[in-house]
Amino acid sequence: MAEWHPIMAAVEGPPGVWRMIDPQGREYGRIEIRRVDAGRAIAYRAERTGVVLGWATSLRLACWKVHSDMLASLAPSGGAVADWGELTGNARRKAPQ
Template identity: 35%
Template sequence: MSQRVNHWHPLLAAVEQEPGLWHLASQTGPYAVVRLVEIGGERGYRATTFSEPRHLIGYRRTLRGACEAAHRDWLRRHGPDPGTEQYPDLSGGSRRPPIESPAAGTASTVG
């Protein structure tokens, strides 16, 4: 059985607008906003949709994880959920268990 190899990651769709602020863009334009935030002394990233009114996608500890969550959300809005194995694990084995998203009250993978 052959294993799918992915070489592209949603982080490559991130265009830094200013320090700490990225827009994820496709051929049709921007679709998500990722912003560096500090909450309770911890730094992380908040992902939202680009279109107004903006909707919270989630919080992640890494830029890579926030871009992946934003891209997955964009894909879900355009077709069936591609699943968790769509992108390569670039964490070097440091993926953490799911955490509760304070705004949505749902579990999300920290990445």
């Protein structure tokens, strides 16, 4: 059995535009094929929430960029919750005064 890849979440339409669709049917990213370098090369423009994430040389890589950014947005942000006791005065080593 093949493993799942983000390209399986890509739905094409209109031609040349792939929408990344989550399991609830909502669009979470968009990929557009573009001709670059005076039409000599093809690149894929990856964007999420209206922000361009970058360019890719394949649809597979562009899907991976959009999906990775979506997964990163689900993680909690900020520093560690633990203060290791420094703020409460319960640290193993006492701060020099």
